[in-house]
Amino acid sequence: METMFGIAVDGVAYGMILFIISVGLSVTLGLMRVVNLAHGAFAMVGGYVASYAAQSAGLPYGVALVVAVALTVLATLPLERLLYRRIYGSANELAQVLLTIGLTFVIVAGINYLFGPTLKRIPLPELLTGTVELGPKAIPTHRAFVIGAGAATLLGLWWLLERTDFGIRLRAAVDDPAMAAALGIRTERLYLATFALGTGLAALGGVLGAELLPLEPYYAIRYIVLFLAVVAVGGAGSIFGSAAAALALGIVDTAGKYLIPNFGEFFFYAALILILFRWPHGFFKGRTA
Amino acid sequence: MTSVAERDGKAGTMTRPIPLGKRRDLDWIGIPLIAAVGLAAYWLLPDDLALLTRIAASALFVLSLDLVLGYGGIATLGQAAMFGTGAYAAGIVAVNWNNDPFAMLAVGGLAGGLLALVTGALILHARGLTLLMLTIAVGQIVQEVANKARDWTGGSDGLSGIDPAPVLGMFRFDMFGHTSYLFALAVLVVGLVVARRIVRSPFGLACRGVKEDPLRVSAIGGSPKAYLVVLYAVAGVFAGVAGALTAVTSGIVGLDSAGFSWSAEALVMLVLGGTGRLYGAVIGTAAFMGVHHILAANDPYHWMAFIGLFLIGIVLFLPGGIVSVAERLGGLRRGKEGGA
Numbered sequence: 001m002e003t004m005f006g007i008a009v010d011g012v013a014y015g016m017i018l019f020i021i022s023v024g025l026s027v028t029l030g031l032m033r034v035v036n037l038a039h040g041a042f043a044m045v046g047g048y049v050a051s052y053a054a055q056s057a058g059l060p061y062g063v064a065l066v067v068a069v070a071l072t073v074l075a076t077l078p079l080e081r082l083l084y085r086r087i088y089g090s091a092n093e094l095a096q097v098l099l100t101i102g103l104t105f106v107i108v109a110g111i112n113y114l115f116g117p118t119l120k121r122i123p124l125p126e127l128l129t130g131t132v133e134l135g136p137k138a139i140p141t142h143r144a145f146v147i148g149a150g151a152a153t154l155l156g157l158w159w160l161l162e163r164t165d166f167g168i169r170l171r172a173a174v175d176d177p178a179m180a181a182a183l184g185i186r187t188e189r190l191y192l193a194t195f196a197l198g199t200g201l202a203a204l205g206g207v208l209g210a211e212l213l214p215l216e217p218y219y220a221i222r223y224i225v226l227f228l229a230v231v232a233v234g235g236a237g238s239i240f241g242s243a244a245a246a247l248a249l250g251i252v253d254t255a256g257k258y259l260i261p262n263f264g265e266f267f268f269y270a271a272l273i274l275i276l277f278r279w280p281h282g283f284f285k286g287r288t289a
Numbered sequence: 290m291t292s293v294a295e296r297d298g299k300a301g302t303m304t305r306p307i308p309l310g311k312r313r314d315l316d317w318i319g320i321p322l323i324a325a326v327g328l329a330a331y332w333l334l335p336d337d338l339a340l341l342t343r344i345a346a347s348a349l350f351v352l353s354l355d356l357v358l359g360y361g362g363i364a365t366l367g368q369a370a371m372f373g374t375g376a377y378a379a380g381i382v383a384v385n386w387n388n389d390p391f392a393m394l395a396v397g398g399l400a401g402g403l404l405a406l407v408t409g410a411l412i413l414h415a416r417g418l419t420l421l422m423l424t425i426a427v428g429q430i431v432q433e434v435a436n437k438a439r440d441w442t443g444g445s446d447g448l449s450g451i452d453p454a455p456v457l458g459m460f461r462f463d464m465f466g467h468t469s470y471l472f473a474l475a476v477l478v479v480g481l482v483v484a485r486r487i488v489r490s491p492f493g494l495a496c497r498g499v500k501e502d503p504l505r506v507s508a509i510g511g512s513p514k515a516y517l518v519v520l521y522a523v524a525g526v527f528a529g530v531a532g533a534l535t536a537v538t539s540g541i542v543g544l545d546s547a548g549f550s551w552s553a554e555a556l557v558m559l560v561l562g563g564t565g566r567l568y569g570a571v572i573g574t575a576a577f578m579g580v581h582h583i584l585a586a587n588d589p590y591h592w593m594a595f596i597g598l599f600l601i602g603i604v605l606f607l608p609g610g611i612v613s614v615a616e617r618l619g620g621l622r623r624g625k626e627g628g629a
Contacts, residue, residue, distance in 0.1 A: 035418050086605065093364050093417060095604045098560055101553055102600025109594035217590075225425055225549060232422040266433045269426040273411070276423050280415040 005137055007255050013143040015250025016150025017209035022230035023157065023242040024201030030237020031174050031194050032088045037100040039202055040227055041107040041220035046072040046203025047210050048111055051120040061125040065207050072203035073196045079103070080195040088191070104220050112217040120215040122207060146208055150243075153201070157239050170194060174237060233275055235282025245283065319568045320481050327474040331467075338466040340582050345473035346534045348574040349480045351558045352567065353527030358556075359565030360488050361520045362500030363413065366552045367424030368528055370408070370431040373547025375401035375529025380448045380536040381441055390453045390472065394533045401529015402522050404431070409521035413514055425549060432547040447543040451536055462538075469538040476534050477571070480527060484567055487523060496520045557600060563612035572611055 025039040050068035053059045059067065083103065087096045128145050131138040161167035173180040173187050181187045206215075213223055230249055234241035249268070256267060275283050330341055354368045375397030382388075382396045404427075412423040435442045442448050455461045460468045487493050496516050498506045503513040536542050545551060554577075562573020577596075585592040607613065 029418065035421065083601065083605070093421075094358070094560075094564075095608070097364065097366070097421070098556070098600050099604040101557070102597040102604070105593040105597030105600070107597075109590040109597065112590045113594075221550065225429070228418065228422055228425070232419055236418065266430060266437070269429045269433065272426045273423060273430070276415060276419050276426075277411060280419045282419075 003258060007251070007258050009139045009143050009147075011251035011254035012247060013146045013150075013250075014212055014254055015247035016147050017205055017212055018226060018230055018250050019150050019205075019243050019246035020153050020208065021202050021205030022227045022234070022246055023153070023239060024198035024205070025227055026231045026234060026236055026238065026242045027157075027201075028195060028198040029231055031170060032084070032191055033236075034084060034088060035093060035096045035100070035228075036084075036198075037097060037224055037228075038103040038107065038220070039198070040222075040224035041104045042072060042076055042199045042202040043206030043209075043223075044111065044215065044217075044219040045075065045107065045206070047122065047206035047215045047219070048115055048120060049203075050207040051122045051210070051215060052115070054122050055120075061122070061128070064122070065204070068207050069200050069203045073200045076199045077192065077196060080192055084195065085188075085191070104224070108217050108220050111220075115217075117217055120210075122210045122215075124211075142211060146212075149204075149208055153204070154239065154243050161239065166193070229272055231282075233272065233283050238282065241282055320478060320485065323481065323568070323571055324474070324478045327477070331470060331474070337582075338470045340578065342466055342470045342473045342538045343535075344575050344578045345470065345477045346531055346538060347555070347558070347578060348571045349477050349534060350528055350531035351555050351562075351570040351574045352477075352480060352484055353524040353531060354555050354559050355564060355567060355570040356484060356488070356524040356527060357521060358559065359567075359569075360493060360500065361496050361517050361524075363517060363521065364417075364421060365424040366421050366549065366556065367426070367428035368524075368555055369547050369549070369551040370424075370428040371401035371405050371525040371528035372532040372535075372551065373428075373431050373435065373542075373544075374404045375532030376536045376542040376546045377435055377442055377448060377532075378529070379533030380451045380542040383451045383453060383536065384448070388452060388454045390456055390537045393453060393537050394476065394530050397533020397536070398526040398530040401532060402526035405525020405528070406518065406522035409518040409525070413517045413521060424552075428547055428549055428552055432544055435547060436544055442542075445544055447541055448536075449541045451540045451542070453537045453540075466538075473534055473538050476530065480530065481567060481571070484527065488567065492516070492519070557596065560603060561599070561611060566612050569612040576611060 021039070021043050024042075025036060028034055028036055028039075046068045049071050050064045053064035053067050054061060057064075083099060087099055124142055128142045130141050132141050132144045161170060169180070169185045169190055172183070172185060173190050177187055206213075213219065226249070230242055230246045233249070234243075234245035252271070253268060256265075260267075327341075327345065331338070334341065350368070350372050353371070354365070357363045357365055357368065378400035379393035379397035383393050387393075408427045412420065412427065415423055436444055438444075453462055456468060456472055460472075462468045462472075488497075495506070495511055498511070499513045499516050506513050506516070532542075532546060535546065558573040558577040559570055560573070561577055562571065563569030580595070581592055584595055
């Protein structure tokens with residue numbers, strides 16, 4: 001029972017991190033149809049900036065978090081203009097894979113040059129280091145914080161896409177970019193904003209998840225397969241699909257590590273193949289965006 | 290050094306008078322040229338035979354990817370699954386039963402082909418990100434199985450102790466790598482000949498048809514998926530043979546031979562050389578690994594930065610790869626439009 005509870009808490013927290021990072025990828029993939037393999041690198045950049053801000057510049061955790069997200073978004077916006085804009089659309093799959101792999105390599109090398117190859121930590125504030133009593137059980141505060149942040153992200157995104165003007169335009173552009181443009185929606189700006197949203201979410205997840213997905217230069221390559229798996233299973237552009245897929249994946253992966261440590265990854269990928277075989281557009285494919 | 294030899298070789302291709310309207314005729318000299326350059330490298334660079342051997346074996350692997358991607362239009366990040374399977378199958382057979390190099394190549398090819406046939410039938414209905422994910426997943430499963438089956442594969446320590454018998458009972462694999470290199474080069478050249486035959490056969494043309502327009506192929510009575518599955522299996526045989534060749538020449542098989550990054554690297558090499566041209570695979574591999582040899586000796590991260598920038602540059606400015614430069618120059622030389 002104790003193990004089950006541990007698995008549930010760790011699994012959900014892990015799943016929430018996967019969700020925060022992957023949903024950024026999902027949104028950009030759903031709108032711009034870009035298979036962005038550099039998404040993990042963006043998350044890593046966010047984590048490193050926060051680590052630097054908290055450790056070397058001595059900023060408090062909350063400020064470091066905001067700075068990291070803001071700086072990552074600012075740093076990647078020129079990339080949208082210069083690189084990504086040329087490869088939008090599903091016809092450019094191979095070009096997308098190559099360009100974003102290239103970008104990932106450059107970022108990995110750059111991070112190593114600036115911060116060195118060692119593992120970096122983001123020190124947690126007092127507030128997040130203890131445990132939270134939850135009836136008879138106690139869960140680590142950081143896990144609770146991560147789960148809360150994930151839930152907030154889910155609700156915030158839902159509100160943004162379903163209840164705001166921006167969301168309406170975005171969904172229109174996903175459904176039919178040419179028609180949306182003809183109706184006076186400025187799709188280029190929309191793309192830029194969506195790209196910023198995606199990288200911002202990546203950076204947020206990278207900072208929050210530094211305890212679970214440790215920061216080192218190969219982070220960008222190591223975890224991108226996980227993020228892509230979430231998006232593929234959840235269905236590109238579907239927020240609730242991403243959330244469900246990320247949580248399922250997080251719990252299954254954590255349970256696999258606890259219970260059958262030898263074959264966790266094997267079952268994970270076998271399940272992935274079976275799911276994608278049966279539902280090629282994602283298990284949770286609903287309406288896009 | 291290798292890339293210099295390659296460049297000289299290509300210059301030769303370019304200066305050859307090419308009959309108007311028969312650009313495909315350039316094709317037939319390609320294979321003898323690669324063989325000649327390979328032999329020249331053998332004499333000119335006797336100290337780098339280990340690198341040259343790896344280039345030859347990897348070129349065969351990249352060639353298999355070219356069949357899949359360049360002629361079938363299947364974007365995959367899991368081609369190393371077949372490479373690794375072939376390498377492990379050949380290695381296991383060599384350690385336990387039969388260490389004849391040709392038997393090892395046959396086993397490797399068979400294993401790679403079978404895996405590709407089964408997984409291809411399972412996954413090739415998908416497209417885009419889903420297909421990419423499926424190919425990655427297949428590669429990860431192969432790697433995970435190899436990691437867990439320690440008794441057979443050595444797990445994360447790698448499979449060592451592969452000691453191939455002399456080629457044809459005559460040529461021993463010496464410690465300087467002379468036999469290894471010549472053997473690898475011979476297999477590569479044979480692979481190129483076979484691949485060229487395949488892509489020019491009616492089947493190869495049908496595959497190209499699927500790549501250009503699957504709808505039309507099914508409209509005239511073909512089955513796009515069946516073509517792609519067979520092509521995937523054929524390429525799997527090539528990848529398996531390449532893996533077995535690596536096992537024969539290096540005597541060791543590691544987990545990374547089935548890994549995601551090896552698949553990605555192969556893709557990079559292929560695109561560097563140019564897809565859909567067969568020779569692009571060889572030139573791209575030689576250029577990639579040659580530069581890697583020089584740059585990574587200092588700092589692997591410099592290499593990553595370099596290749597990353599290079600990839601971005603290729604996608605933005607040179608979508609056809611290195612080979613297309615030669616073709617464009619050739620086109621200009623003849624006063625025609627640059628090769629498209």
